[in-house]
Amino acid sequence: MIKLYGTSMSRAARSLWALEEAGVKYEHVPVGFTGETRKPEYLKINPNGHMPALDDNGTFLWESMAINLYIAEKYAKAPLWPSTVEGHAACYQWSFWGMTEMETPLLEIFMSRMRPADQRDEKVAQAGIEKLKTPLKVLDDHLQKSDYLLGKEFTIADLNVASVMSLAPLIQLDLSANPAAQKWLQKCLERPANQRAVAMK
Known part of the structure; x- marks a missing residue:
């Protein structure tokens, strides 16, 4: 097992x-x-x-x-894992993008805002927010034309990117300027499988 x-x-x-x-x-x-x-x-x-x-x-x-x-x-099985090589490539693309474009600035904000009050550095948090503006626009622009990253169905690409972005609610990141991305993230994080996962120790 x-x-x-x-x-x-x-x-x-x-x-x-x-x-x-x-x-x-x-x-x-x-x-x-x-x-x-x-x-x-x-x-x-x-x-x-x-x-x-x-x-x-x-x-x-x-x-x-x-x-x-x-x-x-x-x-x-499909659609979680697409049935075509092109679909696989898109999953790799978005997964790596989530790590390289989104994760570091999100962690910078998280580490800055979740420390004890006397150790927080809002300048670092604001720098992370600034770094996120471009990738968030890329994501939002894409999701204005598509329900999910690869089309109409949820795939491992959505899971991977949404898991990176799951820090956003914790750090109270304002996503109102990116409504398509905000709606997509909420939809992904509300999936029953994710709810079961986060409930574990």
């Missing part, structure tokens, strides 16, 4: 979501932030000491986006 290591308070949440969407049986192995990822037994699974990690009957993977694309390709 598949084992997914990590807490839903980490990037493991997006892989738990992918497993839930794919409908595959798996075991969730909670891993805490208090040094558990540095224990020798965990480092054998993920030598980086980060979450998540996947054990699929002896196939070990780390990096959440790689795990999600693997889950989709091996276990999911």
Whole structure:
């Protein structure tokens, strides 16, 4: 059976979501932030000491986006994993875009705003907001013409990008200037599979 290591308070949440969407049986192995990822037994699974990690009957993977694309390709059916090479390429494109264009500034804002009050730096948060303006416009422009990233159906591309953007509500990011993206994000995050994933430890 598949084992997914990590807490839903980490990037493991997006892989738990992918497993839930794919409908595959798996075991969730909670891993805490208090040094558990540095224990020798965990480092054998993920030598980086980060979450998540996947054990699929002896196939070990780390990096959440790689795990999600693997889950989709091996276990999911269309439309979650598209049936064409072109659809696969679009999933790779949007997934990598989410990491390279969106994740870093979102994390900058998160780290700036979620620290104790005396350690917060609103200048850093505002710089992150400024960096997000261009990718948010790209996303919003695209979603004005399409229900989801690849068309009318939810795919692993939507899951991956929405999982990155799930930080937006936590940091109270104002998305009102990007209404199509805002509506899409809410629709994605409200999916039952995601609700089950975030409810885990």
